[in-house]
Amino acid sequence: MNRRGMLKGALALATASALSLGCGSEAERRTFTVETTATPLSQQPNERGWRITLDTAQVSLGPVRFFEGRVLLSSRSPRFDVYSLIGGTAHAHPGHYIPGDALGELLETHTVNLLGGVTPLGTASxxxxxxxxxxxxxxxxxxxxxxxxxxKGHAVRLVGTATHAEKGQVRFDVAADLPKPVAGVRFEKSLGKEAGRVRISVDLRKWMDRIDFATATDPDADGTYTFPADSQAQNALLRGVEDTTAYVVTWEEGAAQ
Structure with missing residues (x-):
């Protein structure tokens, strides 16, 4: 079966060749709902010793694109990371990743309240x-x-309070912007025609685990701090949002509730 015309959108998912599932079978069109939620922050301190409470966690999400390529973790020692010079902790690096064929896409973009439970993003073709x-x-x-x-014009906005046993308390209102999509998020599923939906769970702990809030500066009149562009806190936040392991993707059986 020719894939041309099966999907629409920027990725041009339709191609002139058939997509084989093995044993001579061919791909079939289908749709599924994509939704998002978040893993709540625990009260355990982050890597820098800060206990964090979030009042607001907003993010701009979409498009979402699905590929056949699997994510392999590298067995090599991670290359030198300049982040270590400003107080970072080593984390797993993705290994060789080739997206391969595109299998689906959701082109919509939404502003999502990550503290608001499960939020539908739309239907993927x-x-x-x-x-x-x-x-x-x-x-x-x-x-x-x-x-x-x-x-406020940013991809991510987080508002809350961080408390440290020795460094005191910091009220923060911070933002992050990504220069490119987060590619290579693991989602392994042999998908047929069964009813179900994709759920993307954002691990807020991983977003904020590396941050030293003591590097926040320039509080406003209300005593709320921001992260300067060159600070450890801003770099740590950006690295957390870019971390592919901060996004846990699962297939939820059955129709959406």
């Missing part, structure tokens, strides 16, 4: 097949995607 990974875009919002302006 897709085909059956062997899924291995996805690419998640966190774009700057527009007046249409963020009509209330909660993100």
């Amino acid at each position: 897709a085909v059956t097949g062997e899924y291995g990974s996805l690419e998640l875009t966190l774009p700057a919002p527009t007046a249409t995607t963020d009509a209330q302006g909660v993100l």
Whole structure:
């Protein structure tokens, strides 16, 4: 079966060749809902000794694109990381990753309240097949995607309080912007025509685990701190949001509730 015309969108998922599932079978068109939620922060201190409470966790999400390529962790020692010079901790590095064929896409973009439970993002146009990974875009919002302006023009906005036994308390209102999509997020599923939906769970702990809030400066009149562009805190936040392991993707059986 020719894939041309099966999917629409920027990836041009339709091609002139058939997508084989093995044993001579061919891909079939299908759709599925994509939704997002978040793993709550625990009260355990982060790597820098800060206990964090979030009042606001907003993010601009979409498009989401699905690929057959699987994510392999590298067995090599991680290469030198300049982040270690400003107080970082070594984390697993992704190994060789080739996206391979595109199998599905959701082109919508939404502003999502990560503290608001499960949020539907929309319906992905897709085909059956062997899924291995996805690419998640966190774009700057527009007046249409963020009509209330909660993100203040940024891809991610976090508001809350961090407390350290020795360094005191920091009230923060911070933001992050990604230069490119988060590619190579693991999602391994042999997907047929069964009913179900994809759930993307954001691990807020991993977003904030590396941050030393003592490097936040320039509080406003209300005593709320931001992260300067060249600070350890801002670099740590950006690295957390870019971390592919901060996104746990699962297939939830059955129709959405």
